[in-house]
Amino acid sequence: xxxxxxxxxxxxxxxxxxxxxxxxxxxxxxxxxxxxxxxxxxxxxxxxxxxxxxxxxxxxxxxxxxxxxxxxxxxxxxxxxxxxxxxxxxxxxxxxxxxxxxxxxxxxxxxxxxxxxxxxxxxxxxxxxxxxxxxxxxxxxxxxxxxxxxxxxxxxxxxxxxxxxxxxxxxxxxxxxxxxxxxxxxxxxxxxxxxxxxxxxxxxxxxxxxxxxxxxxxxxxxxxxxxxxxxxxxxxxxxxxxxxxxxxxxxxxxxxxxxxxxxxxxxxxxxxxxxxxxxxxxxxxxxxxxxxxxxxxxxxxxxxxxxxxxxxxxxxxxxxxxxxxxxxxxxxxxxxxxxxxxxxxxxxxxxxxxxxxxxxxxxxxxxxxxxxxxxxxxxxxxxxxxxxxxxxxxxxxxxxxxxxxxxxxxxxxxxxxxxxxxxxxxxxxxxxxxxxx
Numbered sequence: 001x002x003x004x005x006x007x008x009x010x011x012x013x014x015x016x017x018x019x020x021x022x023x024x025x026x027x028x029x030x031x032x033x034x035x036x037x038x039x040x041x042x043x044x045x046x047x048x049x050x051x052x053x054x055x056x057x058x059x060x061x062x063x064x065x066x067x068x069x070x071x072x073x074x075x076x077x078x079x080x081x082x083x084x085x086x087x088x089x090x091x092x093x094x095x096x097x098x099x100x101x102x103x104x105x106x107x108x109x110x111x112x113x114x115x116x117x118x119x120x121x122x123x124x125x126x127x128x129x130x131x132x133x134x135x136x137x138x139x140x141x142x143x144x145x146x147x148x149x150x151x152x153x154x155x156x157x158x159x160x161x162x163x164x165x166x167x168x169x170x171x172x173x174x175x176x177x178x179x180x181x182x183x184x185x186x187x188x189x190x191x192x193x194x195x196x197x198x199x200x201x202x203x204x205x206x207x208x209x210x211x212x213x214x215x216x217x218x219x220x221x222x223x224x225x226x227x228x229x230x231x232x233x234x235x236x237x238x239x240x241x242x243x244x245x246x247x248x249x250x251x252x253x254x255x256x257x258x259x260x261x262x263x264x265x266x267x268x269x270x271x272x273x274x275x276x277x278x279x280x281x282x283x284x285x286x287x288x289x290x291x292x293x294x295x296x297x298x299x300x301x302x303x304x305x306x307x308x309x310x311x312x313x314x315x316x317x318x319x320x321x322x323x324x325x326x327x328x329x330x331x332x333x334x335x336x337x338x339x340x341x342x343x344x345x346x347x348x349x350x351x352x353x354x355x356x357x358x359x360x361x362x363x364x365x366x367x368x369x370x371x372x373x374x375x376x377x378x379x380x381x382x383x384x385x386x387x388x389x390x391x392x393x394x395x396x397x398x399x400x401x402x403x404x405x406x407x408x409x410x411x412x413x414x415x416x417x418x419x420x421x422x423x424x425x426x427x428x429x430x431x432x433x434x435x436x437x
Contacts, residue, residue: 001037001046001114001348002221002317006123007066008108011090012059012376012383014099016108019063021047021350024369024389032340033367035348039119039148040166046114047370048339052354053361053407054374055416059383060354061225063374064321065090068223069097070109070124075217077198078191079126079138088225094138100131101381106141113317115216121146122197122213139192145201147209155196159187161205170209220316222307224323253305279303297326308335308351315347323353332357336365361403371403373414388412 001021008016023034023045035046054060065088072091076082082092090096097107110123123144129136143155150164163171163178175182182204189200202210267278267287279302281290291299304323311318324332338344339351354374360366369389376383388403391412406412 001035001044001315002111002350002352003044003046003114004110004112005067005070006108006110007070009099009103009105010066010069010097010107010109011062011099012381013062013066013385014101014103014105014380014382015384017063017066017383017385019050019067019372019385020369020387021050021352023047023367024387027367027369027389030340030364030367032342033370037114037117037348039114039117044114044119046348046350047367048345048348048350049336049366050350050352050370050372051360051366052352052372052374053356053358054354054414055376058374058376058414058416059385060374061321062383063385064223064319064352064354065225066109067111067221067319068225069094070111071217071221071223073109073124074122074195074198075214078194079124079128079140080193086225091225094128095132095134095136098128098131102130104130113216113221115212115220115315118212119148120213120216124195137192140195143196145197152206152209153196153201155190159183159190159196161186161201163205167206167209170206170212172205172207175205220311220314221319222311222316223319224304224307225321249309253301297328300326301331308338311349311351312338312345312347315349317350317352319352321354323351324355324357329357329359333359333365336360358404358407361407363401363403373412375414 003020003022005019006016007013010017033048035048036043037046038044052060052063068086068088069091072082072086072088073079073094076084079094081094084092086092098105106125107128108123108125110121112119112121114120121144123142124140125142127139127141129138141156143153145152147164148166150166151160151162152164152167153159153161161178161183163175186196186200186204189204190196191199197210198214267280279290279299280287281293282288283293290302294302304320304327307318307320310316336351339349361371367389368391369387371388372385373388374383374385403412407415
């Protein structure tokens with residue numbers, strides 16, 4: 001369960017951006033949106049869904065892009081570039097991350113999550129140089145890991161490793177006690193561009209703990225950037241042990257949504273790369289590429305639905321850019337209701353997405369702390385993130401308010417008046433031929 005994500009100096013977010021999935025204080029109603037999970041003797045609460053609003057170019061996608069970038073950095077264990085292709089270029093080429101106004105600030109990431117009783121907070125502060133400075137010698141300035149509120153290690157000018165009792169079962173079996181020699185080896189293992197978590201700490205101190213943390217990032221923190229370009233393949237979408245079951249469920253769901261064929265299936269291309277299957281419609285006894293026969297909205301739904309199944313099965317967090325594009329609102333409403341349904345969402349899965357569709361601005365569907373906004377300052381170009389719950393009741397934001405109407409009259413910000421008429425009138429007038437009527 002994702003509790004909080006922070007970033008600073010990531011593209012349009014110059015100042016620290018805090019994206020919280022923790023219920024805001026004094027917010028009442030729609031309690032089905034709230035999970036409660038224990039870590040030791042303490043209980044922690046999290047929201048099951050969140051939707052992000054804002055005008056074009058406000059920075060909505062940058063929220064999701066920052067999550068995707070941090071996930072990529074953690075899984076590869078360094079702040080070096082990678083040749084792995086990604087729709088999110090900044091996740092592969094980190095020189096695209098710093099704000100382009102020339103700031104010399106560090107780029108910061110921090111993520112807090114709870115997984116099967118383990119509360120983890122991991123943060124990285126990195127000096128990536130200026131925007132598009134490909135030759136800059138990057139350096140990790142600070143790295144910190146906390147488990148169940150106990151600091152495990154802190155790396156900055158020095159390296160401090162604590163190994164508190166809360167991680168005792170994850171410490172390497174060869175370790176009987178901490179020694180100065182062990183710390184010396186850990187310091188020697190440090191590299192300016194490599195994460196201590198994935199390298200020295202893993203090999204010297206706690207391999208099983210790192211494996212568990214990386215497993216959450218890989219399997220339960222599913223971030224899809226530019227989902228409109230997504231071509232989902234079976235082995236990415238489905239847990240291996242549930243492949244047949246998920247394909248059957250996908251066909252049933254697609255029939256509810258509406259498909260041309262009588263069933264769906266995957267055809268192997270015979271390639272060894274990641275895209276080794278093609279989604280097909282089964283029409284009669286023919287297996288034909290689904291893109292030739294199904295609508296764009298249907299293909300989008302078919303590509304995304306296995307990910308919904310995946311996080312429902314493993315209690316993961318699904319973060320998607322433009323999750324709702326080309327999909328009928330009734331289908332989207334039903335998916336959101338599934339995440340709010342305790343009888344189905346037994347593993348505390350979460351759904352986070354951005355949108356322009358105002359239909360989710362509904363006080364009977366989402367809590368105020370589940371409705372997020374991003375707007376961009378005209379003068380500075382800085383993106384600002386906030387939740388509807390940040391507005392006080394003195395501002396007139398109460399349960400039962402018409403959120404949609406309030407949004408369109410700009411009571412919440414994160415909206416921009418658009419009028420193309422003057423420029424188009426100028427173009428038309430400028431291209432009129434004298435004498436034409």
